[in-house]
Amino acid sequence: MDLSRPLMTVTPTLDGDVLAVLANHDGIFTTGQLHRLLARHSEEGIRKVLRRLTKQGVVLSDRVGNAFAYRLNREHLAAEHIIGLARIQKTLLERIEDRLESWELPPVYAAVFGSAARGGMTEDSDVDLLLIRPDDADDDQWETQVHELAVEVTRWTGNDTRPLEFTEAELADRGYAEAVLRDVARDGLTVAGSRTWLTGHLRKGKG
Structure with a gap:
């Protein structure tokens, strides 16, 4: 197990790294902010993951000026399990x-x-x-x-x-x-x- 990337226990993809950040913070993140935290991944890759997770409903998007900000949907049925893995x-x-x-x-x-x-x-x-x-x-x-x-x-x-x-x-x-x-x-x-x-x-x- 890699404790610094805990969702790798169930998925080795970028999705797990993005979800781990969102699960461990109550705030909202732009794509650029997530990219600074997940520098090993491209900003475009993070953007694609966020679009996919938003379609699944597990991530919520909010328009902030000309950009979108993202947060974990903590009411989603999967949220408690994602948070458990992230922690x-x-x-x-x-x-x-x-x-x-x-x-x-x-x-x-x-x-x-x-x-x-x-x-x-x-x-x-x-x-x-x-x-x-x-x-x-x-x-x-x-x-x-x-x-x-x-x-x-x-x-x-x-x-x-x-x-x-x-x-x-x-x-x-x-x-x-x-x-x-x-x-x-x-x-x-x-x-x-x-x-x-x-x-x-x-x-x-x-x-």
């Missing part, structure tokens, strides 16, 4: 959060990072997951939880899941010497704990 990344993060909250040994901090967080994911990318483990966690119980979560995330997305684990003590020792932790602090999507806690510990490690 797949949010749904994934919420599912991971729910699983981590249910753990008997919850992580001190956890975040999705890498391409899944930066918006550069493809169907071949891994889902990278940072897990900061309590120093006193039971090894077997912790490893079972992590394995089960990795299996679930892969089943949800179709992508391999790669947990990266540190104990609290290891995090303090590594600090900003670890490039991956700097990446998580900058771009990671927190799913357990507080980013402030993470950056505070990294500063301690740097000192």
Whole structure:
């Protein structure tokens, strides 16, 4: 799955990219505005897609001066499903959060990072997951939880899941010497704990 182009799960065409933009915003867009957001596609291609989607009724067009502006028809029967697909990344993060909250040994901090967080994911990318483990966690119980979560995330997305684990003590020792932790602090999507806690510990490690 490509979380940055979520409707590719059902359609690899430009239609999915256009619908994803319209579904994630309540405002209206001209063809030119959509082209600036979807620069990989031609403006003429976007215009053709909008005409087709307008005929289907899933997109509404409004005349604004000499141009037309477009928005998702949120009352259309297909709209709730389009919106659900467009918000797949949010749904994934919420599912991971729910699983981590249910753990008997919850992580001190956890975040999705890498391409899944930066918006550069493809169907071949891994889902990278940072897990900061309590120093006193039971090894077997912790490893079972992590394995089960990795299996679930892969089943949800179709992508391999790669947990990266540190104990609290290891995090303090590594600090900003670890490039991956700097990446998580900058771009990671927190799913357990507080980013402030993470950056505070990294500063301690740097000192």
